[in-house]
Amino acid sequence: MAERVFEYDLAVIGGGPAGMSAACAAYENGVKSVVIIEREDALGGILKQCIHCGFGLELFGEELTGPEFAGRLAAKVREYGIDCMLSSMVLAVDRSLNVTATSAANGIFTVRAKAVILAMGCRERPRGALNTPGTRPSGIFTAGTAQRYVNIDGYMPGKKVVILGSGDIGLIMARRMTLEGAKVEAVCEVMPYSGGLARNIEQCLNDFGIPLLLSHTVTEIRGRERLEGVTIARVEAGADGVRRPVAGSERFIACDTLLLSVGLIPENELTVNCGIGLCPATKGAAVSQDRETEVPGIYACGNVLHVHDLADFAAVEAALAGRAAAGRIKGLRGGGCGSGGGSASDGGCASDGVRGCGGVCAGDNAGEEFRAVFETDGQVRYTVPQRLTRRCDVKVYFRVSGIFERVSLEVRATSVGRGDENNLIFTKKYIKLTPGTMQTVTLTSEMLEKCDSGAVIRFSLVPQRRDDK
Amino acid sequence: MKRNITCIICPRGCEMEAELTGGGVSVSGFGCARGRQYAENELIRPVRTLTTTVVLRDGSVIPVRTDRPVPKERMFDCMEAVRGVKELPDCSPGSVVIADVCGTGADLIVD
DSSP, X not given: OOOEEEEOSEEEEOOSXXXXXXXXXXXXXXXXXXXEEOSSSSTTGGGGGOOSEEESTTTTSSOEEHHHHHHHHHHHHHHTTOEEEOSEEEEEEOTTSEEEEEETTTEEEEEEOSEEEXXXXXXXXXXXXXXXXXXXXXXXXXXXXXXXXXXXXXXXXXXXEEEEOOSHHHHHHHHHHHHTTOEEEEEEESSSSOSSOHHHIIIIIGGGTOOEEETEEEEEEEOSSBOOEXXXXXXXXXXXXXXXXXXXXXXXXXXXXXXXXXXXXXXXHHHHHTTOOBOTTTSSBOOOTTOBOSSTTEEEOGGGTSOOSOHHHHHHHHHHHHHHHHHHHHHHHXXXXXXXXSOTGGGTOHHHHTTTHHHHHHHHHHSOOOOEEEEEOSSEEEEESOEESSOSOEEEEEEESSOEEEEEEEEEEEOTTOSOXXXXXXXXXXXXXXXXXXXXXXXXXXXXHTSXXXXXXXXXXXXXXXXXX | OOEEEEOOSSTTOXXXXXXXXXXXXXXXXXXXXXXHHHHHHHHHOOEEOOEEEEEOTTSOEEEEEESSOEEGGGHHHHHHHHHTOOOOSOOSTTOEEXXXXXXXXXXXXXX
């Protein structure tokens, strides 16, 4: 039997907040032939198990739980009549925009699209990524797995809990397990600061008297069948800067459950297998302001691109990708919009196009060619996007590598062949920057006028001068 | 006595200082009116929105929450009441699971 082939203008891979938001944005910008391919049996992604409040302030202007937030987006998807292929696992995406997937209903099938949006989200770093010595008993879970057991399946994974890592999911689970009757002994964080939101430390730990042990880690896991306890120790940076457990500071904590909240990694197998290189700092694709990857017509957004602090931010970013994909699709439809390479968005009409690509594309394309790449100094760990393909107002997301106080962000452009190298185009002062909080700045098209095409735009942190107010 | 309070209203997490004075509460460091209100409540009557699940007899797990914040010290009482729910005629979003849960004035509703 021949494989089934489905034709859509836009294929969105993943039905979480980013995927749904991208699909809806594309629809709202004139592309009606959209399919969301989702491996679970319902839309919503990780939000289905995030039953706590704190979602939606940015996107909907009110405080919602995860399921409510997902419900709002899913209602829109339904209202627009966007097709959803559920319980369908995407196996591959190729550079010609063919998506190969499998499901019980359709067997192995292909979706042929004019644009593909990658919105697969991220997964948690597991125990294997930590090299913690000890035995391999049951009772060790990533915080998200435990969250699924409690909130979706209705099981409690344990009664006496230690949590390693103070990421937001770990903090949320500390409260959740406590409310359900477990005793959370401690949250250990190897760094001297928490990666979680301040409000989660307050309402998930402090409200319940759960100690947060900064600069502490688990050095041994004990137990045969079931976890019997963990040894924790204080951690200090040596002369070489490497953080190691301090001899003599070890302490044993009896527990039956260890939850790991030690970081999230974008789930980019499809991206890599498509030949799209990853940015080492984000572990996601490098993208343009339209969230287009190096392959024309393939976009990435949400946590598969870089891990966001909030679902709201992932959804907002995804709408950018959805709009840009719609611009491309309409450009292809209109004929003359695409530049030589066949990618409409490369030619500069992607998100302009959404405001009426049909008539104005030619004019837009007539504008001078512009390319720029972003670079960071290491203190600024990464930016998203990583490059620009036109001059426009662009919101740049960035994250820093440590805690920095009283610093200025400087954005300098070096244009080849122009006299004014290292040209300061933007600066902003910060009282405090932390790795756990993603920052945004907006570069305007006027600022970018100061850069020639081919410019390298460098983001760096510098100490504030004393005479600065 | 001044108390340091971390705001939980939004992800910014403003660091505030609040103090009981003769006439009420004086707050500094808030970023918005809701934050100021939060700090005042923290000194007088701390409240939290409770989110949890009900596990029905048939095994289905339904996310629920209070439709307004409840006194912080009543959260475990409310959890106990939630555990008693084994049947739910209406699981649609917004439907009431327990009206006036534990006399807090808040309704427990389906997410």
